[in-house]
Amino acid sequence: xxTFGSRLKSLRQKKGLTQRELAKLIGAKHNSISDWENDGHxxxxxxxxxxxxxxxVSSDYLLARDNPVVYRTxxxxxxxxxxTCPTRLSKPAxxxxxxxxxxxxx
Numbered sequence: 570x571x572t573f574g575s576r577l578k579s580l581r582q583k584k585g586l587t588q589r590e591l592a593k594l595i596g597a598k599h600n601s602i603s604d605w606e607n608d609g610h611x612x613x614x615x616x617x618x619x620x621x622x623x624x625x626v627s628s629d630y631l632l633a634r635d636n637p638v639v640y641r642t643x644x645x646x647x648x649x650x651x652x653t654c655p656t657r658l659s660k661p662a663x664x665x666x667x668x669x670x671x672x673x674x675x
Contacts, residue, residue: 574608580624595619
């Protein structure tokens with residue numbers, strides 16, 4: 570299973586960067602890079618954005634979310650509450666040519 574840490578390490582090595590070099594590029598401590606690569610901790614959102622810029626990848630790819638779960642509204646309403654329930658789709662739904670990841674209510 571691919572994790573954030575393994576994805577980060579792979580991207581860093583493909584760029585030919587040491588942990589210290591990557592840390593300097595994003596304004597982090599080199600031991601933080603080691604912690605992230607060993608899945609000890611995860612960086613904050615600002616750091617994730619800087620990592621996305623360095624590696625030129627999306628947040629989903631960086632965070633090892635290659636297969637996002639997409640939901641759509643179930644057309645059958647609940648008899649008790651009258652509300653609809655989200656159901657899981659096997660393929661991502663698109664709306665205006667944009668892949669929707671999360672809840673889509675129609």
